Amino acid sequence: MARQTLWGGRFKQQLSEIALQFSTSIDLDKHLYIEDIAGSIAHVEMLAACKILTATEARRIRTALKAILKEIETGKFVPTNIYEDIHSAIEHRLTQKIGSLAGKLHTARSRNDQIALDERLFLRRAIYELMKLITNLQRVLLYKAERHIDIVMPGYTHTQRAQPVLLSHHLLAYMWMFERDYERLNQCAQRANKSPLGAAAFAGTPFPIDRNMVAKKLGFDGIVENSIDAVSDRDSLIEFVSTCSIIMMHLSRFAEELVLWTTKEFGFAEISDAYTTGSSIMPQKKNPDMAELVRGKTGRVYGALIELLTMMKALPLAYNRDMQEDKHALFEAFTTTRECLFIFAHILVHTTFKPHVIRESLLNDFLTATDMADYLVKKGVPFREAHEITGKIVQHCIEHKMYFGNLDLETLRLFSPKFDTDVFDVILPESSVHSKRSAGSTNPHEVKKQIVHWTRVLQKRKV
Ligand code: ARG
Numbered sequence: 001m002a003r004q005t006l007w008g009g010r011f012k013q014q015l016s017e018i019a020l021q022f023s024t025s026i027d028l029d030k031h032l033y034i035e036d037i038a039g040s041i042a043h044v045e046m047l048a049a050c051k052i053l054t055a056t057e058a059r060r061i062r063t064a065l066k067a068i069l070k071e072i073e074t075g076k077f078v079p080t081n082i083y084e085d086i087h088s089a090i091e092h093r094l095t096q097k098i099g100s101l102a103g104k105l106h107t108a109r110s111r112n113d114q115i116a117l118d119e120r121l122f123l124r125r126a127i128y129e130l131m132k133l134i135t136n137l138q139r140v141l142l143y144k145a146e147r148h149i150d151i152v153m154p155g156y157t158h159t160q161r162a163q164p165v166l167l168s169h170h171l172l173a174y175m176w177m178f179e180r181d182y183e184r185l186n187q188c189a190q191r192a193n194k195s196p197l198g199a200a201a202f203a204g205t206p207f208p209i210d211r212n213m214v215a216k217k218l219g220f221d222g223i224v225e226n227s228i229d230a231v232s233d234r235d236s237l238i239e240f241v242s243t244c245s246i247i248m249m250h251l252s253r254f255a256e257e258l259v260l261w262t263t264k265e266f267g268f269a270e271i272s273d274a275y276t277t278g279s280s281i282m283p284q285k286k287n288p289d290m291a292e293l294v295r296g297k298t299g300r301v302y303g304a305l306i307e308l309l310t311m312m313k314a315l316p317l318a319y320n321r322d323m324q325e326d327k328h329a330l331f332e333a334f335t336t337t338r339e340c341l342f343i344f345a346h347i348l349v350h351t352t353f354k355p356h357v358i359r360e361s362l363l364n365d366f367l368t369a370t371d372m373a374d375y376l377v378k379k380g381v382p383f384r385e386a387h388e389i390t391g392k393i394v395q396h397c398i399e400h401k402m403y404f405g406n407l408d409l410e411t412l413r414l415f416s417p418k419f420d421t422d423v424f425d426v427i428l429p430e431s432s433v434h435s436k437r438s439a440g441s442t443n444p445h446e447v448k449k450q451i452v453h454w455t456r457v458l459q460k461r462k463v
Helices: 017-023 026-049 057-075 086-104 110-149 165-191 211-217 225-233 234-263 290-311 319-351 355-362 370-376 383-399 407-414 431-436 444-460
Strands: 152-157 160-166 269-271 351-353
Touching: 026 086, 026 110, 026 211, 026 319, 057 086, 110 165, 110 225, 110 234, 110 319, 110 444, 152 165, 152 355, 152 431, 160 165, 160 431, 165 234, 165 444, 234 269, 234 290, 234 319, 269 431, 290 319, 319 351, 319 444, 370 383, 370 431, 383 407
Parallel strands: none
Antiparallel strands: 152 160, 269 351
8 A cells, every 4th residue: 555644745756665664653653542542532622612623523523533443443444554653544544534624633733742642641551550560569568578477587788698687577678669669650640741732843833722621631730831842852751761660670689589589599488380480401490480581671671761861862852753762662661561560469479488498597597696796785895896706706606517506605605704694595586686676677566567557558559
């Protein structure tokens, strides 16, 4: 079929097939057909209200647009690459249906403000979906944190065993991380919720349009005040994709921990068969592929962010065709983040923790060395000295292939006369977590406070 462009008057020649194939964005922006049609309907209703079109003209256009929406949904009309973009495809189809009246739809509008509008509408939908998925993941986290409130595990710094913490405390750290992501998405939605429509190409239009009316019809909080900014700006996309990048960074840290925890070396957890895979050559293998893929797919989203930032860098105002490339990054970031949030909640549901293995790793180490030093401090030893004494005790244990649990009072007193029998209670992992007094610490009372907080927040939450 012949190429279908929305322009041609000043040209002697048609756009070459090669140039059209190079420049069409239909494969990506066809996913914006719902937004494009919703925007056109609001626009045409406003044109009628402002007496730029007659009520009958507007009604005919609107009815036809609604029919096109159905046609695309049912596959009766397929936007293919004979069109430059989704806007051209829909307008061409409209012309087939209602003839030259279709040409009036684009009065006081340009594809420049049209695409900016479609993207802001899409963003609203995308953000809503991601917020729902974050809440879902947070609910799984809360469930796991409540269930495992009794498990004390080694906490790490530098991936080296450091101090005992509650597993629930560790899991709830992710809760706060995802909460910030949720807030960032919400803020991004609020900032993006302004209508660019009516900027036309970029300078505005001589027609007596009512931009606020269109904005209201489409559920925007207002209009983008500067028409040049309205068509030149892609900040909301960049904010969205950067938020997706942070979400993926959080997910990939969590994925990495699951990968570590499910190794033989750690053995803290096991992911169910349904969310792991085998090896085609090594019969014994059970691999955490889903978690690894979440970790791996993070690169796609970071890539999308760099893609957008680089595409926008140094672009002069106002619209430039470079900006058409934004859709790839937008959809890539959205679909990847969506599928990763979705699967990660499933992976987590299907992860079982191994309290006995975790317990053993706690005892076969020196995780309460800080508690031992603090014990001496409480008996009047300056912290630096207490640190040194405890370090020596650890060294002694390593040399004699033993742990704190094997020490007797006599041996301890060789290092400091301040030791007494009460030290044996202090160096138990449970005592260590209970000894913490600071707000937000791993003390079970503090962790339970977080659980109460999150139960309340997530119960009230609608999205
Ligand atoms: N397909 C274009 C985009 O996505 C729409 C705007 C085209 N405007 C233009 N003057 N060529 O950015």
